[in-house]
Amino acid sequence: MQKKRNKLTQRLGTNLELFSNPHKNIIKRHTTTHSLFKRELLEKQKIQATYQITASTLKTIITKLKHTKTKLKTLIKLLETRLDNVLFxxxxxxxxxxxxxxxxxxxxxxxxxxxxxxxxxxxxxxxxxxxxxxxxxxxxxxxxxxxxxxxxTNYYKKYIKQYNEFLLTRTLT
Structure with a gap:
């Protein structure tokens, strides 16, 4: 299981904060450039892996955000105020x-x-x-x-910087 998490962390290129100790994950950056679709997909997968939610759960959360202006901020706020994440x-x-x-x-x-x-x-x-x-x-x-x-309740704001809003625009609409 540890190898699987390390591979995921390396593939996405960031520390996913899967552990309370941030030094457990070793980050290796990719030197190749990816297509726009691949970067969008990786950004979506980064959110799913960080908060340990499925694609269908993320989809239902995004449908709640249809009428909000700042979708990324509201998305992160919803994910950060879930009970499992608050305990973490x-x-x-x-x-x-x-x-x-x-x-x-x-x-x-x-x-x-x-x-x-x-x-x-x-x-x-x-x-x-x-x-x-x-x-x-x-x-x-x-x-x-x-x-x-x-x-x-505004402690979630520092986690917004981890995600690229431009890459998530297609996912959030």
Missing amino acids: RAGVCPTRKSAKQLIVHKKIKLNGIRITKRAKIIKKADIIKTPFIIKATNKHFIYYKNKFKIKK
Whole structure:
């Protein structure tokens, strides 16, 4: 599995942040230039690999964005505020896959209700309860013993720079 992730990282040419430790992935840049279609496809695959979603899930999220002006910004905001990604960014889980595992096995409570779908969008006032004590620190989240909530909802803005909006225009329309 590790080899597969490394190959994907090398093919896309960027660190996908699949792990909480950013030094685990070694990036090798390609020297050849690709066609426009290939670059668009790679950009779409980069989003799918980073957030570990399927093409059909990405398609349903994009259909929600039909009436927005800044589609890339809204897309990244929707992807960053999903429950599995919030658990990963808060430092509760080392990977998005382990966050998905916690959610599927009904170990996470959102405002006192057990959640089984990782696509749940988290809002600023939502309190997320975990089965263990959290020892992570992050300026975008407020931590209690085994609970946390989002302090700032604009933490997703630094992740927008990773993607090329020009290459995603055909995908987002």
